[in-house]
Amino acid sequence: MIKRYLFLLITVILAVGLNSCKPKGVQSAVSGDSAVKAYVAPGHYDEFYNFVSGGFSGQMSVYGLPSGRLFRVIPVFSVDPEKGYGFSEETKPMLNTSHGFVPWDDLHHPALSVSNGIHDGRWAFGNANNTPRIARIDLKTFRTAEIIEIPNSGGNHSSPFITENSEYVVAGTRFSIPMGDKTDVPINTYKENFRGTVSFIAIDPASGGLKIAFQIMLPGVNFDLARAGKGKSHGWFFFSCYNSERANTLLEVNASQKDKDFIMAVNWKKAEEYLKAGKGMKKNVRYAHNVYSEITHTATSTIENEVTVLDPKDCPDMVYFMPCPKSPHGCDTDPTGEYIVGSGKLAAVIPVFSFTKIQEAIAAKTFEGDYEGIPVLKYDAVLHGEVKKPGLGPLHTEFDDKGNAYTSFFVSSEIVKWRVSDLQVLDRVPTYYSIGHLCVPGGPTKKPWGKYVIAYNKITKDRYLPTGPELTQSAQLYSIDGDKMKLLLDFPTIGEPHYAEAIPAELLTKNSTKIYKIEENKNSYVAAGEKNARVERNGNNIHVYMTSIRSHFTPDNIEGVKIGDNVYFHVTNLEQDWDVPHGFAVKGANNAELLIMPGETQTLLWKPDRVGVFPMYCTDFCSALHQEMQGYIRISPAGANVPLSFSTGAKAAQ
Amino acid sequence: MKAIYILLLAAVFNLFFTACNTTPSNKEVTETKASAEATAPDMGQAGVSDDVSQKDIVKIAIGSKDHTTLVAALKQAEYVNDLSNAGPFTVFAPTNDAFGKLPAGTVDNLMKTENKATLQGILEYHVAVGVYRQDMLQEGQTIGMANGDNITVSIKDGKMMIIWQCQCHCHHTCDKWYHLCNRSGPVATGQIAPDKTRRSQPLSAHGYS
Structure with a gap:
């Protein structure tokens, strides 16, 4: 009886509380000057462009910060009847693939071009998660300029993260698959027949043109996310991997068996040497390469037939695995390039790896063994330290310009600020609800612009006026100027936002195209x-x-x-x-x-x-x-x- | 178990009492945030900074040494923003020479504040919303002008005339057509060419023909 009474009472309180107090509760979560900090007066411009992935819309959206105003949805991987994209004869070839015309995809991650590790405002890249592709968007026109398909990939999730001077964007396959001549195999022969790849796609420094430079053939794990090294770690790339169990069914259970999976470290400068030395094998593949010309106002699609593949067996000292607790998702390098943060979705700690220690461990061959022939470094030997009990379900980490890191926690629905040097937790704020990615302007670069962190959430529930079963997506803007993060603004986004980057507006506004010159129309x-x-x-x-x-x-x-x-x-x-x-x-x-x-x-x-x-x-x-x-x-x-x-x-x- | 429920209960009370008792800040938003760059919100479309597009009618007129009186009149009548609009407009634009042929003191009188409405009416009678080229017009065709009156097209001996029929002193005809275009490439008719005999000159922001 007591239980029932208490339960009833709680239910009543919850109902009353939600109905009568929510608006005040929401207001109480923000401080008095929040409106001023997010307010951009009519006719004034925002400080930052925010390039937000459109997730299952297949597009990329552009917001202003701090206002949260939506300026443009750039059609990338999905048709857009509003703009005729994928419908006009000129744009249809943009969506051509080796499977023919594909009208939809799932864009997860933008990457903005950098020079010397700092945003240069030239291009944005985006990945197609389903039918593996990478797109390049021209930031003069805010239009998709190029799309290249990725062969030997089962789903391009670990992409399109970018190197310090925009030498490469990468494409790591989420799904390992059977490749080459033998692809009609039983699914339960996964361990024997399935392989993974990561691809390095070279970016032409003048035109931005894309070309698959090489692929690395790897064991059949799932590649999840990645970051380039920078500064002292320039020349390296770090990829998180899960399913080191190499399960092919019920991964929810079967890919969570081991205490640790991996972060893979790739020495891509070394890979370039092997490539030059002729260690690559030419593989017969089929993939589409689509380019839009601003002169002919027409896209062309070319089917390419060859990639060069490097096998770590033939290329020692090119690839290493580092143990990382519990199905790592985010894999983020700090602005100095010294620290690599892995975020195990199911882990109770955030491990932070030291690039210096990684180099020492490699030199001293401090291995705990190998995984499918690839050396596995000893966890303790490469660890800078662990952030203890930071929250539940760490996913992604961004950085400010003061040596702090901001990690998103899906399960505990919060952002946790911690100091990279001593791994101390400094602050935490709730997000509404269940944050996925987060973004600090310039957060993945050598020069974070700081000022704000934005949460991109997976669950919206009651944040806005209800619109039936399907709700808009939810984002929150927090100031990070002071010691404590402060909620400034709640704004809806097109869905589903995954990663986002933000860049100072003045880096783009001065180059923005106004018209196409009719005299140049070919x-x-x-x-x-x-x-x-x-x-x-x-x-x-x-x-x-x-x-x-x-x-x-x-x-x-x-x-x-x-x-x-x-x-x-x-x-x-x-x-x-x-x-x-x-x-x-x-x-x-x-x-x-x-x-x-x-x-x-x-x-x-x-x-x-x-x-x-x-x-x-x-x-x-x-x-x-x-x-x-x-x-x-x-x-x-x-x-x-x-x-x-x-x-x-x-x-x-x- | 009971302890857990009580704890939960306490937490719920705490949460909602806190929420309910917190008075929202009444701090007024008294200052706007200075952003990195700003447009000129009070200027309207005439204030848009754009050195790339073709010039609109206002910019063409401002750039013409033959239309300084017209530009001054447009400013006095507060029509600069309207004519910077997407339009399209055809302005039968009196030249300085045409204004000069009016009785002495007429222009000065129109530029007085108390005569602003009259000036607006006169200017509106020279503005058509639409692109009108000679090759689009026929004998007897009327063109509705912005002031609500019509002008009439007359073609005699292959020569096209425009007839204004208002009751005011601006009653006149025009038989010279010039299309003022600043773009490169083909245009319908010639560039602006000073012609002392003309009274009005259509300024049209239409494009190629």
Whole structure:
């Protein structure tokens, strides 16, 4: 009876408390000046751009900090009908893969380009977790400029982390898989037949162009996350690995058997030497490499057939394993490059490894054995120390410019601040709820910009007005100026945010493209002026060279098109004025709209399915006479004698 | 077990009493945060910093030595922001020469504060929302102007005239068409070319033809 009474009482208190007190409770969690610190006055700019992964949306979103305002969703790995991305003929090749056109993916981690370990504001990279790829986004245009598929990978999670001078982004496979000639094997022969790889994708320092430099063939573990060394550890890369049990089923149980899994240390400078010495093996593979040209406003997709693979058996001193407690997830290097923080999802401590000690242990061969032929360093020999009892479920760590680390804890739903030098916990704040990644501006670089830490949460529940079963994602902004972290702002994000990076706004704003110059437009179907607008027939293909300018299309009356024709609307936006895009849509098209930036040409393919006259119109409110920006295309039966004709502004028939 | 429940109960009370008893701060937001860069929030679209795009009508007029009176009038009438808008506009833009042919003192009088509404009306009668090129117009066609009145297109002997029909002193015709464009590449008609005989000159921010 007492139990029941207490239970009832608690239930009542909870219900009353939640209903009556939540708003005050939320307010009490923030201090009086929080609103001022997150407030950006109308017409003023944010201090930072925040590049946030879009998770299962496949895109990358751009927010301002400290306001939390959403500025843009950059389409990367998923089609975006709003922008015509993946629907226009020009952008379709961006989503080509060795599997053909793939309209969706799962983008987990952005990586911003760095020079000498400091943000340089040139490119953002993102990974496709499902069909393994890496994308490069041009930060002048905030558009996806390149996508390269990763062969010999089962899922590109451990990616696209970047080296100190943007020499490489990496791609470690989450899933080990059977590779090469023997891929049709029983799943339960995992230990025998499944292998993992990490790939190093070289970045052209001038153009940003991507090329798979080499892959390293590895035992069949799961590669999770990674960070490059920097400063003294430049030339090394660290990858967290789980499932050293090499289970192929019920990993929830079977991959959690061992006390320790690994962080893998790769000496990539050494790998370069082996590559140069011809130790690499050419492997026959298939992968797509897609590049978007800002000159032709067109993407091209090329299928490549070869990668070079290094095997640690032939390349001693290139790869080492370090034991790390309980299925490590985050693997983060501090701004000095001396410390590598592993975060075991199931661990009660945060181990911090010392690069100096790693080098000493390698020199002294302080190994506790080997794992599939790869030396395993002794845990105690490479350990700087452990953060004791920091919280439950450590995941990721970022750093400020004062020697402090900030680690996210999923289970205890908090950020814990601790000092790297003596591993003392300094502060902790709750997050709402169950944080995954976190971000300090410049946190993964040699020069953290500090000032804020942002929590990207996995659970939203009651943080915002409810919207049925599916809720927006939740992020919180905290100031880290003082000794104590202070909650400033709660803002929704598109989902699901995983990792994010933030960069001072002034590194990007000065380079931001306003328009494409029409004189430089080399699209094969450009109509650089209304005099060049026309309609041509080539067999069953109708090419409409159309122009758009405030506030009409040329041509806007088209006849002589027949059932069975493929109609290509090549629409050139003649505007040369910032923020005057035009859109284009035609009734009944089994397609998206086009959204055409000033000076750009984009193409919509339409296969008319019935006879009639079909309206077409500008979809982006461009001007006071936007609603007048429309036209008609007449579709006649196959075999009709209607001659091909087109016009704009022609007088009505008498 | 009982001890655990009581503890939990205590924790719940503590949490919610704390929450309920905490008075939200009443501190007023009295200062705005200075950000690294700022636009000019009070200036409207005329204040947008943009050296890349083609110039809008206002910028073209400001750059023209023949339209200094018009620019001064636009400023006095507070039409600079409106005409920096996406439009599109065709401005039948009186030149300094045209203003100079008005009776002495007319312009000075219009520039007085008490005559601002009159000035606005006159300027609006020279602004059409839309792009109008000669090749788009036909005999007898009317064009609705921003002040609500119409102008009429007249084509005689292949020569196009625009007829203003208001009751005020600005009643006049225009038979010269110039499209002021600053972009490179083909344009509909010529660049600005001083012509002492013209009265008005259409400034159009439309693009290629």
